[in-house]
Structures are given as structure tokens and as C-alpha cells.
Amino acid sequence: MSFKDLQEQVNFTIKNEINLGLNRIIQFLERVGNPQNQIQVVHIGGTNGKGSTLRFLEGVLRETGMKVGVFHSPAYQFINDQLSVNGTYITDEEMIDIIQVFTKHGLNEAGLTEFELQTAMAFYYFATIQKVDIALIEVGLGGRDDSTNVMTPVLSIITNVGHDHIGFLGSSVEEIAYHKAGIIKNGVPIISGEHKSAAKEVIQKEALQKESPDYFIEEDFSYRLEEGDTFSFQSAANTVEDLALSLYGEHQVTNASLAIMAYFLLIEKWEIEYNERVLKGGLLKAVHPGRFxxxxxxxxxxxxxxxxxxxxxxxxxxxxxxxxxxxxxxxxxxxxxxxxxxxxxxxxxxxxxxxxxxxxxxxxxxxxxxxxxxxxxxxxxxxxxxxxxxxxxxxxxxxxxxxxxxxxxxxxxxxxxxxxxxxxx
CATH class of the missing domain: 3.90.190.20 (Mur ligase, C-terminal domain)
Structure with a gap:
């Protein structure tokens, strides 16, 4: 069932446009009980690689036995595939049920954009219907004014900063980095694959202002390519050898390294014992449609x-x-x-x-x-x-x-x- 079919069936109206800002979604989420505050979230932004990083981290966390929710954009094929739990997409019936609940709480008057509605659905689905252990939420556009940026995550990731959506985020690396860095929250660790000095300085400045521990690739952790398409990961506290991936290209090794660093920070926070089999197995199971x-x-x-x-x-x-x-x-x-x-x-x-x-x-x-x-x-x-x-x-x-x-x-x-x-x- 397409998004248009859903519109016709439950009779609500939204604006299909980009309209950055948080006021509309914050007000609407308050009406439905602030579900974004009821779940643990890893918030993932950046210009490139955020989807692949998400998939690597999803694979590893699922391998631990966790119930993992994922919200990404745009859809691979159907609107349902933007929302999944342990690899199973939200059903048409579940989407309709959520929209019916939302309609009772003033959806028709909320003036949400399509992406804001999808974001609100994701938070509600993960918190109320599925009750996930952890949700991996991908930024839609930018970060600071993106509709996903309405909760306090347990961890933030900024993959990198490049020239993207210059009509909305600015034309310079510094301007774009400012928007990406907006997902950094007070005291919440931030991991980044950015190494360009101008963008990195913007991220570091934001992290310093928010008193957020920061971890940068090539500074706090790194990887080394080995023979036979394997690689090793090194950080101050951990070294892992003979890692392999399901996705091809050195840029995917960079993305996987961000996910590995995230895994180590999360298990430290949750006081879970490190399991090398879980890490290696989860990385190999990562699938990302439409990326090579x-x-x-x-x-x-x-x-x-x-x-x-x-x-x-x-x-x-x-x-x-x-x-x-x-x-x-x-x-x-x-x-x-x-x-x-x-x-x-x-x-x-x-x-x-x-x-x-x-x-x-x-x-x-x-x-x-x-x-x-x-x-x-x-x-x-x-x-x-x-x-x-x-x-x-x-x-x-x-x-x-x-x-x-x-x-x-x-x-x-x-x-x-x-x-x-x-x-x-």
C-alpha cells in the first residue's frame, strides 16, 4: 500500500515538502505522550555513510539479542521499509492504526510535513507498539533543524561533512558542519568519521560547548586494511583483528569502524561483556540496499x-x-x-x-x-x-x-x- 493509499483511507492532510524546524513536531509529539523520550536512541547524521553505519551497528546489536528499531530515509522501495524492528518492516495495518491514533490527537490540524509524520510514527512505533531495546534513528536532512532532532540519545554519530543539500544547509563546509553538529546533546558522547580540519573544528567546538565526550577517527580510533579484504580496528581500549564486511569498498570500512566504536561505547555504558563473535558476526550480516x-x-x-x-x-x-x-x-x-x-x-x-x-x-x-x-x-x-x-x-x-x-x-x-x-x- 502506497502513502497515497494511506492518505485516502484515513483521510488526513499533510504537506509534501521540505520545511525545516522543530516546533511543529515537538508540539505534536507532546499530544501523543512524547514517545521519543521513552526509548533509548542512537542518532546518526552526516553527509555520507550514515545509512551504512546504521546497518553495521544494527547487525552487531541484533547479534547481541537486542530488539533493534531502525528509522531511515528515503525508502528503499516502499514507505514501510523506512521503519523496521529486527529487520521486519512495519505493516500497512500498523501504520493505519498509528495514523488513526494520531488523527484523534489533532493530526489534521498539526500541519506536519511528510517526513515529520514519518518521524513521529517511528518514535510512537518503537516506544508504544514494539517497545524496542534500542532505536537507530537516521537524520533526514542536516541535523540541527531536522525533525529527528527532538530527543536526547544515548550516543550520537556524525559520519562526515560534505557538500550536500547546499540550498538548505549552506554552501561552505563550515555552514553544513554547523547543521550536522546540531545533533550533539549535553553530555552525550559523539563519534565522528570527519577528519577535514574545518568541519572537524565545528564539531569539536559544539562538543566542547555541550560537554560531550568526542571520539574522532584517526585520532581516538582507527582501522588498518589487511590482505584478503579484511581489516583490523584499534582504539585506546580495544583491538580487533581479522574483521570482514558484507559491503564492498574502503569507505565501508570507515563506516564499520564508526559502528565498532559505537558498539564498544554502548556495551561499556550498559555494562555488557564484550563478545568478539557477536561483533564479527553482526558486521557480516549487515545489508544496505542501494549501496553498491x-x-x-x-x-x-x-x-x-x-x-x-x-x-x-x-x-x-x-x-x-x-x-x-x-x-x-x-x-x-x-x-x-x-x-x-x-x-x-x-x-x-x-x-x-x-x-x-x-x-x-x-x-x-x-x-x-x-x-x-x-x-x-x-x-x-x-x-x-x-x-x-x-x-x-x-x-x-x-x-x-x-x-x-x-x-x-x-x-x-x-x-x-x-x-x-x-x-x-
Missing amino acids: EIVQKEPPIILDGAHNEEAMDALVNTIDRKFSNKKIIVLFSALKDKPIDKMVGILETIADEIIFTSFDFPRAARAEDICKVSKHHKKEFEEDWRMGLQTAVSRIGNDSVLLVTGSLYFISEIRTKLTKERGKK
């Missing part, structure tokens, strides 16, 4: 939501290492508020041909406009992403790879179509 996801093995079709400059850099490096002997065909689409020229420029370093496309979303860039930015010698555009996908798939063979990348919303559309065609749920 190989949806077809031969010939390979890869989906990756590299939605900004830094993510595109990481993706291109991974593709170059893994498929250096293959022809690379790219299908790309992006949102208008992204650094499209820089993303396309990075893609062109590995692409043998590029098809630019668009999709049905208010902020989606037109395919023709993206194509005009490109300097690639073999480029074309198709406004209809379905036709673009059909063209791209028709051109791959045994010597080639199809890389579908760009906006996470675009990847969601592609993933839904491809998995339906293969008979998957």
Missing part, C-alpha cells in the same frame, strides 16, 4: 545511491578497483540541489558511455540539463527513466557492467522495477 548493491551478477548491474561529490568519489574508486577490465555503462539521475557538474565529472573518469535520465520527483533535474553539463564523448539523455533503463540494459554484455547511480530516490525507483521483474518482494 549487485542486483544482477552476470552481466553485473550495480545500484549505488552516490548522491553527492564525496559519495561519487568513493563509488568511482570502488568500481575502478573491482571492474578495471570491464566496459562501464552508466545510467545517472540526480536532484537539482546537488553538485551535478562535479558528480558527472567524477563519473566521466570511469564511464565508457553515459545515459542521463530523470524521474518523477519535484526536485529531480531534467535529463537534458544534466547532459548539457557533461563533457563525455559518448553521452545521451532520455527523460523517461524507464526508457533509459531499458536502453542501458540492452547494451550490457559479458564484457561490461551497468552502473545505475545518483539520487537515492532515483535508485529506489530502479530497484523497485528490477526486483519486481525478478519476482522478488
Whole structure:
């Protein structure tokens, strides 16, 4: 059931737009009993890697036997998959039940945006219906004024700071870092994978003001790549050897290291004994759809939501290492508020041909406009992403790879179509 179907069934009205600020959701959560204050939360923000970091931490905590709630955005395929407990998505019936409760508490008059409603549902679902041991909450946009930033977590994570959503968060690294650092709460530990001096200084300043212990990669903990796609983790108190991951690329080792540091801080807080089997097993079980996801093995079709400059850099490096002997065909689409020229420029370093496309979303860039930015010698555009996908798939063979990348919303559309065609749920 789509979000539109839910709207029609329970007859409520929301604004489908970005409208940063906390007043609306704070007032509404008070009406429904402040469920955000009834659960333990790890709050995860950052420009890139927050979803993967979340999945690694989820895997490890579930391996301990905990009941783990997850709220992420955007959806992989359906609105339900943004909300899960121990890997099981919220059902249509549960969503409708929550909205009916919310309606009795003035939902129709609250003026919530779609994301604010989803956030409120997540808190209520985890606190009241599922009663989870821990909830992992991913920031939607920025942090300081994001609707998830209405509770005091047990731990905060800022993966990194890059140029993203510059129309909403500012154009400089310092301005964007200011928004990300807004999730730091008084006395709550903060872990960060940021090492750029300007952004790191902003995060450190916020942590100092809030008297929050801070832990930075390459300073308080680190990793070392080993042979055979394994790595080791080191911190002042812990060393773990022979770690392996289910997700590919060195940037995922960075994300996993943040999750490992979080695991050690959490078990120390909860006075739980360290278990190496739990840690290693949980990391291997982490799954993150749409992040270097190989949806077809031969010939390979890869989906990756590299939605900004830094993510595109990481993706291109991974593709170059893994498929250096293959022809690379790219299908790309992006949102208008992204650094499209820089993303396309990075893609062109590995692409043998590029098809630019668009999709049905208010902020989606037109395919023709993206194509005009490109300097690639073999480029074309198709406004209809379905036709673009059909063209791209028709051109791959045994010597080639199809890389579908760009906006996470675009990847969601592609993933839904491809998995339906293969008979998957």
C-alpha cells in the first residue's frame, strides 16, 4: 500500500515538502505522550555513510539479542521499509492504526510535513507498539533543524561533512558542519568519521560547548586494511583483528569502524561483556540496499545511491578497483540541489558511455540539463527513466557492467522495477 493509499483511507492532510524546524513536531509529539523520550536512541547524521553505519551497528546489536528499531530515509522501495524492528518492516495495518491514533490527537490540524509524520510514527512505533531495546534513528536532512532532532540519545554519530543539500544547509563546509553538529546533546558522547580540519573544528567546538565526550577517527580510533579484504580496528581500549564486511569498498570500512566504536561505547555504558563473535558476526550480516548493491551478477548491474561529490568519489574508486577490465555503462539521475557538474565529472573518469535520465520527483533535474553539463564523448539523455533503463540494459554484455547511480530516490525507483521483474518482494 502506497502513502497515497494511506492518505485516502484515513483521510488526513499533510504537506509534501521540505520545511525545516522543530516546533511543529515537538508540539505534536507532546499530544501523543512524547514517545521519543521513552526509548533509548542512537542518532546518526552526516553527509555520507550514515545509512551504512546504521546497518553495521544494527547487525552487531541484533547479534547481541537486542530488539533493534531502525528509522531511515528515503525508502528503499516502499514507505514501510523506512521503519523496521529486527529487520521486519512495519505493516500497512500498523501504520493505519498509528495514523488513526494520531488523527484523534489533532493530526489534521498539526500541519506536519511528510517526513515529520514519518518521524513521529517511528518514535510512537518503537516506544508504544514494539517497545524496542534500542532505536537507530537516521537524520533526514542536516541535523540541527531536522525533525529527528527532538530527543536526547544515548550516543550520537556524525559520519562526515560534505557538500550536500547546499540550498538548505549552506554552501561552505563550515555552514553544513554547523547543521550536522546540531545533533550533539549535553553530555552525550559523539563519534565522528570527519577528519577535514574545518568541519572537524565545528564539531569539536559544539562538543566542547555541550560537554560531550568526542571520539574522532584517526585520532581516538582507527582501522588498518589487511590482505584478503579484511581489516583490523584499534582504539585506546580495544583491538580487533581479522574483521570482514558484507559491503564492498574502503569507505565501508570507515563506516564499520564508526559502528565498532559505537558498539564498544554502548556495551561499556550498559555494562555488557564484550563478545568478539557477536561483533564479527553482526558486521557480516549487515545489508544496505542501494549501496553498491549487485542486483544482477552476470552481466553485473550495480545500484549505488552516490548522491553527492564525496559519495561519487568513493563509488568511482570502488568500481575502478573491482571492474578495471570491464566496459562501464552508466545510467545517472540526480536532484537539482546537488553538485551535478562535479558528480558527472567524477563519473566521466570511469564511464565508457553515459545515459542521463530523470524521474518523477519535484526536485529531480531534467535529463537534458544534466547532459548539457557533461563533457563525455559518448553521452545521451532520455527523460523517461524507464526508457533509459531499458536502453542501458540492452547494451550490457559479458564484457561490461551497468552502473545505475545518483539520487537515492532515483535508485529506489530502479530497484523497485528490477526486483519486481525478478519476482522478488
